[in-house]
Amino acid sequence: MDLTETLVALAAVTGVLAVAVWRAHRPWQPGRIWRVPWHAVMALALVLLLGLLAHLGSLLTGRPITPRGLGGPGGL
Template sequence: MDLTATGAALAGVATILAVAVWRVRQPWRPGRLWRIPWNAVMALALVALMGLLAHLVSLLTGQPIEPRALR
């Protein structure tokens, strides 16, 4: 992925995270049968956001980020 695609993906994941945070803060209405697990969506979006931020840093610095276990 180049810098443009990474920025677009980062914006998309940040939008999903913002919607999930907004939906988690809304009160639950009793009687609803099906509900999207917004806490899980928020957790997955945070993991994706951290990965994309690490990828963005590696693109900007020119050095790949290596996990400690693989050194």
Template sequence: MGLTATGIAIAAVLSVFAVAVWRARQPWQPGRIWRVPWHAVMALALVLLLGLLAHLASLLTGRPMTPRGLG
């Protein structure tokens, strides 16, 4: 994945995170049967964002990031 695709993916994940924050802050409406677990969506978006930011850092520096425990 190149620099442009990584930037687009980061923007998409940030927009999903922003929508999840907005929807999680809305009050609960009694009588609704099913709700999307917005806090879980936020957590997943944060994990994806951290991975994409690590990928962006490896693209900008030219050195792949390796885990400490596996090296």
């Protein structure tokens, strides 16, 4: 994924997160049968946002992201 695709994905996830926050803060309407779980959508969007920000950081710095707990001495 290059820089342009990462920025587009970052904008899309930020938009989804904004809609989820807006919809989660609306008052509950009694009698509605089905509701989208907006808090779960927010959690998933936040995880994706953090991953995309880390990926953007690796693209801008040129250094790949390496997990700290894996691959080193004493790791899994």
